[in-house]
Amino acid sequence: MSAATPDPDQPWARLAPDYEQARAKEDSLDRLVEWPAQRELLGDVTGRSVLDVGCGNGGKLAELVRDGAGPSVGVDISGNFLTARPSGLQLVQGDLSELDSIRELSGRRFDRVLFLQSFGYAFDPVRTLEAARAMLADDGFIVLTRTQPIRYAIERAEQNGTSLGEEYFSSATFSYKSGWNDRITLTKRPYTISDLINVFSAAGLWIETAIEPQLPEDAGRRYPHKQAWMNKYLGILIFKLRPRPEHHDERTRL
Ligand SMILES: C[S@@+](CC[C@H](N)C(=O)[O-])C[C@H]1O[C@@H](n2cnc3c(N)ncnc32)[C@H](O)[C@@H]1O
Numbered sequence: 001m002s003a004a005t006p007d008p009d010q011p012w013a014r015l016a017p018d019y020e021q022a023r024a025k026e027d028s029l030d031r032l033v034e035w036p037a038q039r040e041l042l043g044d045v046t047g048r049s050v051l052d053v054g055c056g057n058g059g060k061l062a063e064l065v066r067d068g069a070g071p072s073v074g075v076d077i078s079g080n081f082l083t084a085r086p087s088g089l090q091l092v093q094g095d096l097s098e099l100d101s102i103r104e105l106s107g108r109r110f111d112r113v114l115f116l117q118s119f120g121y122a123f124d125p126v127r128t129l130e131a132a133r134a135m136l137a138d139d140g141f142i143v144l145t146r147t148q149p150i151r152y153a154i155e156r157a158e159q160n161g162t163s164l165g166e167e168y169f170s171s172a173t174f175s176y177k178s179g180w181n182d183r184i185t186l187t188k189r190p191y192t193i194s195d196l197i198n199v200f201s202a203a204g205l206w207i208e209t210a211i212e213p214q215l216p217e218d219a220g221r222r223y224p225h226k227q228a229w230m231n232k233y234l235g236i237l238i239f240k241l242r243p244r245p246e247h248h249d250e251r252t253r254l
Pocket of ligand 1: 053054
């Protein structure tokens with residue numbers, strides 16, 4: 001384990017296997033919508049080194065390495081990793097809030113850094129993104145995905161009998177039962193879309209592309225319950241982020 005030792009009460013220590021089981025289902029939105037869109041934004045990874053932050057069991061990164069990516073590292077707090085790994089793939093138990101203290105990442109540079117549904121767990125989001133930016137190779141970029149904040153606002157408005165706007169703009173931390181295991185409660189700080197954009201900007205990044213992937217039509221027909229979910233909750237946002245050159249210059253001058 002690198003950096004901070006994970007708290008056994010950390011919900012992901014217990015939730016990780018349930019998440020992977022749900023993700024593997026043939027009608028999972030990760031499989032139908034998110035991973036295909038994430039891969040498209042990543043483009044050709046041949047020979048590219050990839051850092052996957054909050055990599056889960058490392059399955060997505062293993063696929064990239066099998067498809068020709070260069071030496072790659074996945075970091076996750078759960079330590080619930082694949083045992084069968086292609087060579088060139090290293091999986092490290094560590095905390096994304098302490099990226100700069102993870103020994104295995106020291107002095108490393110990556111062509112791609114991924115935060116796939118993991119960025120929300122950063123204690124200090126700007127610091128985590130700055131650490132990731134500092135690990136980017138020349139011409140490298142970050143792919144970051146987050147749940148549409150409107151989804152959580154809709155759920156809370158329904159639960160609390162309030163309005164979408166009241167919940168979307170609320171700053172109170174909220175807890176909810178995980179959809180992957182209802183015995184585990186996750187706690188989140190609310191965020192708006194402008195909060196996200198401002199965090200990227202404060203970390204010296206600019207948004208090259210933002211997408212809101214949707215179910216392909218045939219998948220929507222095959223899995224109408226998933227289409228209904230997407231129609232109600234919208235899905236996820238995916239950002240391709242690059243370092244702002246002037247920000248880099250400012251920091252090297254210091
Ligand atoms: C929703 S899952 C996403 C997993 C994977 N990136 C994917 O796209 O399938 C969130 C992941 O973030 C990890 N995570 C949560 N808090 C973390 C932390 N503080 N440091 C590193 N990983 C963390 C969890 O263990 C979990 O694997």
